Amino acid sequence: MIRRQLTDQANNPSTTPAPPLRAHSPEVSAARARRWGAFFYAEQVLRVMRNYGWSVVLYSVGQPVAYLFAMGVGLASLVDANSESAFGGVSYLEFVAPALLVSAAVMTASGEFSYPIMDGFKWRRVFYGPHASPLIPQQIASGHIMASSLRFLLQSVVYFVVVALFGASPSPWGWVSAIVATVAALSFGLPLMAYAASITQDKGQFALVQRFVVMPLFLFSGTFFPLDSLPIAVRWIGWISPVWHGTELGRVFTYGMDQDPLLTITHVVFLLATATVGWVLVRRQFVKRMGS
C-alpha cells in the first residue's frame, strides 16, 4: 500500500495531495449519538419531508382557505341568520375556526403516525437502517415525533394566519391556538403511533381508524356545534376526544370564550397527559420491536 501511495505521488508530481478525510473515532460517534441521536433522526425525517414540501405547503394553505370559506362563510350565512346567541355571542366563523384548526392538525397526525410507522417496520423497513448505526430505537421514535411536531406546528401557524386573515381571531392571544393544535395532534397521534408500532400484519387497520375513530372525533367533538347540544348519551365522545379538548382550549385563546378555569386546566392536563402516555408507549413499543 505504501508503494502504491508513492507511485501515485510519482505519477502526479505537480498536485499536492489533499489531506485525507478522516471520520472521528467510534467513541466520538457513540457519544454524539447518545446525546443528539433523536435530532439526527429528526433531520432525516425533515429531509424526506422536504421532498414533498410543496404538497405540504399547498395542503397547509389550501385546506384552511377551503374549509373556512365553506363553513365559516357559506354555512355561517345560514347559521348566523337563524341563531344569533347559540355560539356564545360570537359569529359562526369565529366559533368554527379554532375547531377547524385543531381538527386539521389532528388529521395530519393521523397520517404521519400511521402508515409511515408501518413503512418503518414492515414495508420499506426504514427504521432498521438507522438502528444499525449508533442510534437506539427510542431515539428513532423521538426523532420521528419531533420532526412531525415541527410539521404540525408550521401547518397550524399557517392555518392560524389564514384564520386571522378571515378576521376569525379577535383576541391578541389567538396565535397560542397553533400551539394548542400541535399538542392536540400529539395527544391523538402518539397513542395511534404506539398502536401502529404494534401492528405486524396490515389488515386495513388504518382505514378502520380513519372511519371509526378520526371521523367521529371530528364530527362529535363540538367542532360544528357546541358539545352540549348533543344528547348526553354521545357526549362522552367529546370528553375523550383530543379534538374537543383542543378546540375548547383554542376558543379561549382565539375569541376569549368564557370558560371555568378548572375546565381550562382539565383540557391542558388531558392533552399533555395523553401525549405523554402515548410517548412512553411509543418508546416501549419501539424497543420491544427493535431491541435495545
Added chain:
Amino acid sequence: MSGGATSLLRVHNEAIRSANPSESSLSSRDMNPPTVISARNLTKAYGDLTAVDNISFDVPAGESFGLLGPNGAGKSTTMKMIGGVSQRTSGALTIMGLDPESHGPEVRAHLGVVPQQDNLDEELRVRENLIVYGRYFGLPLSYLRPKADELLEFAQLTDKANSKVDALSGGMKRRLTIARSLINEPRILLLDEPTTGLDPQARHILWDRLFRLKESGVTLILTTHYMDEAEQLCDRLIVVDKGRIMAEGSPAALIREHSSREVLELRFGSERNATIGVELQGIGERLETLPDRVLIYAHDGEAALEQVTARGLRPMTSLVRRSSLEDVFLRLTGRSLVD
C-alpha cells in the same frame, strides 16, 4: 484501480494505522492480531426454537470470516447479535471488547452493516442517503460531503449521485448499501448475504470491492450460501446448520478434511443411477448416488473413471472436477430441502 478507490483504501489503511499505532511494531514482534469479535456459547432461542445453539468463535482483526449455512441455519440471527440489534438468550459476546447488549451504540459505532434486505431511504437521492446515514454517527457535513463523493466513486455510482434510489438496479442498490456502510470508516464490516439475488456481473463487481476492503485491513464478517463467494472472500469460515457449528477452518482446509481432492460425476440416466451405484462400490473414497447422477469422491478422478470403465460400465456423461466447498457443505448439512 480507480483513483477514488485507491485513495479510499489509503485512507482506510491510515485510519486503521492511526487508530492502532502499535500495530506496525506489533506485527514485527507478534504476528497475532488482536481479537475483534469473540463469541462464547452464544445462544438465541425464540420460544421453543433454538436459532443459534451454543456457538463459539473468535475473529482476529483484518480477517475475512464467513458464516456458511442453509436457510434457517442461524446466520442472520448471529449477525444481528453481533450488530447489537438482537439480544442473546445466553452466552457471552464481545465486539472490540464491548458487550453489544450493554453498549449497543458504542459497538455499532465501530461497525458497518450491510443487511440482508436493503433498507435505503427510497425517498432520498443516492448521495443524500450517504450523508444522512453519516449524520447518525454525528459526522459533520464538512467531512460527509467529500466522503460521500469518494464512496460513490468507490461504488461506481458517481453518475447516479442525484438519482432517486427507486431508479437503481438491484446491484446498484446493493453497492449503495455497501457504500453507506463505509461512511463512518468502520474497521469491522458485517455483510449478511451481500450478493443474494444479484446477477453474475453485479456479484463480481461486489466481490472486487469487498476484496479491496479486505486488502485495506477491514475485518469482514460475511454470511452466504454461495460457496464460490465463500471461497473467493473468506480466509476462514464456520459451516452452520440448525444453529450449530458443523465445521470450522479455511476453505482449503475444510475441503481437505471433509472431501476428497477430486470428484467424478457420472450420469447413467435417471432410471439406472441407483442400480449402477451398487456396482460402483469400492471405487474411490466415497460414493454418493443421487437421482440424476452418481458422485465418486476420489483422490484421482481420472483413475477412478478408468476403474469404472474397467468394470464394463459406460456412463452417458462423465466429468472429473476438483472438490469444492459445495461438496463439503452438502456433506455437512445434508441434501434435504430447507424451507
